[in-house]
Amino acid sequence: MSIELDAVSKSFGAVEAIRNVSLTIGQGEMFGLIGHNGAGKSTLFKLMLGLLPASAGAVRMNGVPTSSAQFRQVRRRIGYLPESFVSYDNLSGLEVLQLFADLKQVARAECGRVLRRVGLAHAASRRLHTYSKGMRQRLGFAQVLLGDPELIFLDEPTNGLDPEGIADFYGILHEAQGRGATIVITSHILADIQDRVDRLVILDAGKVAALGTLADLRSRQVLPSHIEVRLPPGGADKVGPALAHLAGVTIILDGEHATIACAAALKAQVVAALAPMLLDVSIREPSLEDLFLGYGGHHARAH
């Protein structure tokens, strides 16, 4: 399913939570939504789900406006995991899932398969109050998967999951993507999302600060690459002279280690110039965290 936002704005009284956002998410895409606290991520999700009406502009799914009567039919094909998945503590995992199956008009027989898929088969008959945070999150994810949705919205889905849980989770998402599902995901764990989404948008105070693939975002911002080297005793003194012919290179010396920041286009020349004296070298490309801070995510530090 494709999603189209056409000049969408949303105000709550004087607060402009979303300002003139236009973007298209293609069918089968894994799309990331990044932004600091209060940037408007949850509001944008709710607008896309048709849970909130836009103050201006239009949201369409496969061409169907979320404000139209036909959207009820489209909504059946959507799976949604809210930021905090709360359910009935006195029910078992299986009972909770059966409740969701009934609400979604999906056969209850699907519940066992989905519980197995998220690794909860062993705990199906245990009451929810005995579940850990990660198990609850897995159950929330199981609820999303019921009925093989064509569009999956996940708000901070890896909260509470351990590294194995996160890997399982993305494995399942890739299966869904393989059968053509479109996936929209928010995360504060930037390192977690950066190698997994096809494209992403960075929201800043309700506006699109950046939109594209990670490579697009990196190339537009021209952030430096960092080359970290280990040198033999006395090597540090030779780094400056060896790189003197290259413009725009910053060198930080720390004993036998040096970090050289330079434009991506200069990496090979820096390494070649230092090659005779290198004991070890590693290159760190700008991370999503670096991009996020550069595109306005610095506000996140205040929270």
Ligand SMILES: Nc1ncnc2c1ncn2[C@@H]1O[C@H](COP(=O)(O)OP(=O)(O)OP(=O)(O)O)[C@@H](O)[C@H]1O
């Ligand atoms: N129902 C509401 N009434 C009034 N203001 C709201 C409402 N919902 C959101 N806002 C405001 O809209 C802005 C965007 O909030 P939103 O929850 O979308 O941000 P977010 O990016 O999801 O933040 P977080 O990362 O903290 O969950 C904030 O200033 C928030 O206070």
